[in-house]
Amino acid sequence: MINETIKKAIQDNSDEMIDIRRKLHSEPELSWEEYNTSEFVYNYLTGLGIDCWKAEPTGVIGTFKGGNSGKTVALRADMDALSVHELNEDLPFRSAQAGKMHACGHDAHTAMLLAAAKALVAVKEQLPGSVRFIFQPAEEVATGAKAMVSQGAVDGVDDVFGIHIWSQMPTHKVACRPGPSFASADIFKVHFKGQGGHGAMPQDCIDAAIIASSFVMNVQSVVSRTIDPQQPAVVTVGKMTVGTRFNVIAENAELEGTVRCFDPDIRDHIEKQLKIYAEHTAAVYGGTAHVEYIRGTQAVINGAESAELVQQVAVEAFGEGSVYDEKPTMGGEDFSFYLDEVPGSFALVGSGNAGKDTEWAHHHGKFNIDEDAMATGAELYAQYAWAYLTK
Template identity: 65%
Template sequence: MEQLKALIEKYTPTMIEFRRDLHQHPELQFEEFRTTDKVAEVLDQLGIPYRKTEPTGIIAELVGRKAGKTVALRADMDALPVQELNDELPYKSLEDGKMHACGHDAHTAMLLTAAKALKEVQSEIKGTVRFIFQPSEENAQGAKAMVEQRAVDNVDNVFGIHIWSQMRSGTASCVVGSSFASADIFSVDFKGRGGHGAMPDACVDAALIASSFVMNVQSVVSRETNPLDPVVVTVGKMDVGTRFNVIAENARLEGTVRCFSIETRDRVENALKRFAEQTAAMYGGTADLVYDHGTLPVINDEKDALFAQSVIKENFGEQALIQEPPTTGGEDFSYFTEHTPGCFALVGCGNPEKDTQWAHHHGRFNVDEDAMAIGAELYAQYAFEYLQQNS
């Protein structure tokens, strides 16, 4: 609808103002109380009914004048424990050690703006649009909590967007199939036998066990998984030893696994356990591996992704649509698509002229706010057109 495009343009200044306010007041996982209240204030003004979820978050619904299906639009709201380095910004974070370093402030403002526009064309909507303002994406707990609180009950389709600094502003992507990887966390506690550094023969060196594991575990990727099925195994933390002349009795490693297949995930989990136990046994120690499943992989439904691509081309031109390769980053949007068909799109916000090309989670991360109008309109147009075609 051209009307939706005009409405998004009309509300863009307010959208940017709202996003900047959220940026100045970032809130961490399940602490988004102010953000929740700010969204609720606008929904009250619009007359869109909603309910707050526990402990934070909002689910709102706009029922069209004509019967039809239900489509859900999702935006995440939480910030990160990152120190903002954008000292020149007039809307820099006011919270020391906290910032919106991933664009969730933009997502929230974009979805709220889409709600404003859709409210003005409510009489033309064939069905229901559900707006999910989700907390706690960064620790992969928010989507689970929202699903448990009936966020996607009786929903026929779900659509989400992520601002993406690795794509140039003015572009959008929604690939068929794999989009984001599963994101799991593992820890290994190695136990040796400590002692004097000058008497290694009387000890079992946990540092040696841990180092051997780190050096050899990459063969899980190179020799135990399908080379056509991407896998990342990263050991990001090692805590071992107490003093320069003491052989370590304990070592603790922490890491992450990323992949696009549940079968591969299971295979890697089993291999890591075997590697840990047998590496430790080889040196005379023991190992205890804990593997925590994080997000599922985000796999876009083919029909829905192709539909999203058509919406992008129709509203922003052929040149706007790109095919961004899958990322091994994690996204808990996967818990929605586990229950309901849907897809997840990326909207480019990278612009070197505005210094918005920094990686997500970096202290210099920022958003080219011109991209937010594309995101807001894509939310609105996807919902409206989906309901029109599936009524």
Template identity: 55%
Template sequence: MNTLIKNYILEHENDLIETRRYFHQHPELSFEEFETTKYIADQLDKLDVNYRLMEPTGVLAEIVGAKPGKTVLLRADMDALSIEELNDHLDYCSINSGKMHACGHDAHTSMLLTALKALLSVQEQIKGTVRFIFQPAEEIASGAKKMVEQGILEGVDNVFGIHIWTVNETGLVACDPGPSFASADIFKVHFKGKGGHAAQPHMTHDAVVMAAEYVNNVQSIVSRSVDPLSPAVLTIGKFESGDRFNIIAENAFLEGTVRTFNNETRSIVEKQMKHFAEQVAAMYHGTVDFEYIYMTEAVDNHEGSAKLVQEVTEKAFGKEFIYHDAPTMGAEDFGYYMKEIPGAFATVGCRNTIKETDFPHHHARFNVDEEALKYGAELYAQYALSYLEQDKF
């Protein structure tokens, strides 16, 4: 491992923590990260680092090493959530009402910014190019796609990202080959019948009955149409219908999400859901509009990249910091970067019950053990150097 990188991050740990607290105090929602973008750009101006402002928000920076070589992309997301923070005991609690960094993106951004500074301090040792993307709008699964459309992957050979993780104890790094985060899709189903008086059901086609039939039976797709060795989750989270207690509803609206780890399963579920909706509507003499929206891609860690993360972790922190975690049906739009380019996505634990950093992601009491920040910052930087120095993939 590069000891200069480690020493730089340890010497600047207080700055790293203060930067994270600044971002935490000033959260901005997806595609509204204007002040965050400006803050990062101002920092890069002071460092005299080349960068490009993305549209509508986001920053792409680059450090070109003294020696020619490959290009590795490091990514941090920077948007917050529409949650009212309940950590009133913190002196860096959000000052933006109804907005909160409840998923750790403030940590990601500060860790990557510190990693950039550390890599800049050893620029003459870098073989190749390190590219950095401070990405907007991960929380609405749109930011990565938007950045790719603006060309950030041109010339990139490998991608690496980190998510801070309250599930695991502080400092534990999980990055195994294969799927780690699921794809996440949204579906919308609109059943249309014929409304009427509750006392005359024979003159109507009840949209509530159609939707209820669908809700009760659509789960059989997972149990009977999908390979049991290929996990899938189908969740209906919204059911809206009716106007009054004694009126049979003409319309019923359902919305939900599907999570899978591969696109073959994804396609089967979509096809079967549409078929179910059409058959139910026909059975009750109604019609249906079915919409299925592909959102994030599954995060599927490239074998060589994931093993490199583990090697870097062992050398930088010790073998005891390597953690083997099960895949999650949670989603991350980082998978969009990995559709054609190999890479890896790691989690860095920040759970500490004494410091009350054990609340789940997206909780109003979410917080991170700031002891984890130095691990994340160093992992970013050491991974970039290690990837550029190896020639196996």
């Protein structure tokens, strides 16, 4: 199942792959602003002889046909950075853009998939089928994958595979469970309206701060008292804006939060309950409520056949101990939109190494990766494509 030419190509080009990652890390671009990154990717792929086209405004899609006819497998990497200020002051390739940082590993994903593309080109004539390379913008705002799908990224594709570097797992470990992997990730906004007035005369007012506070305290019972405790779900209020002055009773309060779960029926239930709780809480105090519920990513549900193939590839490429049993995360990933269209799976590749200080949480200003993990990720991309097409 493992192609030794691919393995050697990844090893031979690992220094170049790391150089690319460091270049991208020092030049981060936010969601829908990945113009320089996508231009670099496009030029690199075309330099390998891979036919490419640009998705609007900043995506890149490449495809090559192997020496014989067969199925088509797609490999996906995301390219965008975050509006996070980098705190790795001593890093030689730290972000050159204040307030922008690759704090989630997308620089590594892009470099790994470019290395995988180069390795697969080396065995192109032996491949029965085609490989599609998807370099996606705007994963961090959960809109990039849907845009890529609408522009034909997975048209004609039989299977899709993606990877995320994971600082919570030891370097070189690979996790890919069949079933739920990442949760659906939604946003809700609640506007409470009361009646403002003088802080010394509460009897003449309806305090929106009290309404909002009561909602925040009580809404957790949606999870704890209306959902089966064996079904994971999270409701988090992350932002609350209320009031204008210390001696003025607030007329308006704005809340924003997120909902995470794996089951679509529970997702529907929570959306309904948030509206009920908000409206009834406001009514108790004489105010009103308006709830906006914005559906973000779907849950990432790995197909059993694909996930099992990932595990087989990992064992044969990296050894029996390489497969790691990482539990599903309540984090969100818009890779789900590809899985809505075609079968596939999404793997995690560990990059956590205490000795290299790379165990910081994703989205933290100190986030960094153990670059030794990149060879594992790049080879997993390429060997998965080889295994899928030749199995």
